Structures are given as structure tokens and as C-alpha cells.
Amino acid sequence: MPQMFGRKHEVSPQRSRHEGQEFSSHKGIVVCNDCGAAYFKKRWVHGLEEVKNKDNKDEPVSFSICPACAMIKNKQYEGRITIKNLPEKHAKDLEDIVRGFSKRAFERDAMHRLIEVKKEGVNWVITTTENEMANKLAHHIKESLRAVKSRTHFAPEPSDVAEIIIEFE
Ligand SMILES: [Zn+2]
Structure with missing residues (x-):
């Protein structure tokens, strides 16, 4: 791949x-x-x-x-959330959170889409078509699953890409 x-x-x-x-x-x-x-x-x-x-x-x-x-x-994205060291017990919750949140985001705005949830064991990569959607989703994930660490990086102008990393202990 x-x-x-x-x-x-x-x-x-x-x-x-x-x-x-x-x-x-x-x-x-x-x-x-x-x-x-x-x-x-x-x-x-x-x-x-x-x-x-x-x-x-x-x-x-x-x-x-x-x-x-x-x-x-075009295999582009505007928001990317990288989840690291996801505890097994949170896998199903995370999936539900991402799907539910994305469904609601899309219902509000036809251009707000979940592109992909790519799972590689304990590390997941979630991509969206909109940066603010990714930010809000990341916040929601952190609140819901009590992730310990996270950081957000906005790619330099003129890019709109938001890169967010959420790490579990
Ligand atoms: Zn279309």
C-alpha cells in the first residue's frame, strides 16, 4: 500500500x-x-x-x-489526525466517535467528509476534507477517550492542512 x-x-x-x-x-x-x-x-x-x-x-x-x-x-486532504498507541479497549469507541461525528458533520455541510480511517494496529490515520472538522473531531476524541497527549500543527501558508497527533500513553 x-x-x-x-x-x-x-x-x-x-x-x-x-x-x-x-x-x-x-x-x-x-x-x-x-x-x-x-x-x-x-x-x-x-x-x-x-x-x-x-x-x-x-x-x-x-x-x-x-x-x-x-x-x-486527487488523494488530498485538509485535515489529518494521527492516533498513536491506541489502547485496544478504545478501538471500537474511536471508530464509533469518528463515524458518528463525521456523519453529523456531513449532514451539516455537504463538503465536510471523512475520507479514510486507515488502521495500522495501534496507530490510526484519519483524514478529512476540511481542517476545522479535523480539529473538532480531534478535540472530541481527546475528551471522550481521555488521550494524554496531543499536538496540532498547521502546515505553513498557503496550505490549509491541519495535522493533529493524538498520543495515548
Ligand atoms: Zn461531489
Whole structure:
């Protein structure tokens, strides 16, 4: 297995944020070919039914790929949490915390996604499409599982990548 997430330089500084600057020049509604998320008026939502209303029923609809799907496709991430020395007794809890948190994050914002939970024994690597999501998730993990040590490192500008390490004793 190649080290998929070890090369943060792959994260292009030009990459647009999920707020959708890249799409702000688009006229009408954009639908993601991959996940069905829809973009309208500077906002990505979960699907066309969330944007369509009587006022925009005549807006043209075009197809593209949303920033979250593009990031995943390009093997990029914006948040990465490395868990070290995870005690066996916490494995199931951690999985539940990550899945539950990510589900809620996605429900709130269609661009906030869990990319992968990569498990290598007691060391896990969790990647997300959004840095603040990773920060909040890390905080939640620390609170819930009483991890002893953690540190956060933001990659230097212009990168948006948040790298968080949570270590258990
Ligand atoms: Zn998509």
C-alpha cells in the first residue's frame, strides 16, 4: 500500500476551498457528477432538491465535480489526525466517535467528509476534507477517550492542512 497521505505537498496551494470560489463564476446550478451535491449561490448542498425552488426553476443546470470529491480523487486532504498507541479497549469507541461525528458533520455541510480511517494496529490515520472538522473531531476524541497527549500543527501558508497527533500513553 503506498503511503497515500504522507505527502502533504500534493495538496496544491491553488486548490479552492469548499466555500466554492472556484465555482463562483458559474452561472446557474452545478451538480457534482460523483456525489450529486449541488452548488447554487456560493453554497454546496446535498443535492438538487435542496436548491431547487420556484425562484430558480429556470436556472441552467451544469455538471462538474465538487471540491470534496475532487480532493478525495486527487488523494488530498485538509485535515489529518494521527492516533498513536491506541489502547485496544478504545478501538471500537474511536471508530464509533469518528463515524458518528463525521456523519453529523456531513449532514451539516455537504463538503465536510471523512475520507479514510486507515488502521495500522495501534496507530490510526484519519483524514478529512476540511481542517476545522479535523480539529473538532480531534478535540472530541481527546475528551471522550481521555488521550494524554496531543499536538496540532498547521502546515505553513498557503496550505490549509491541519495535522493533529493524538498520543495515548
Ligand atoms: Zn461531489
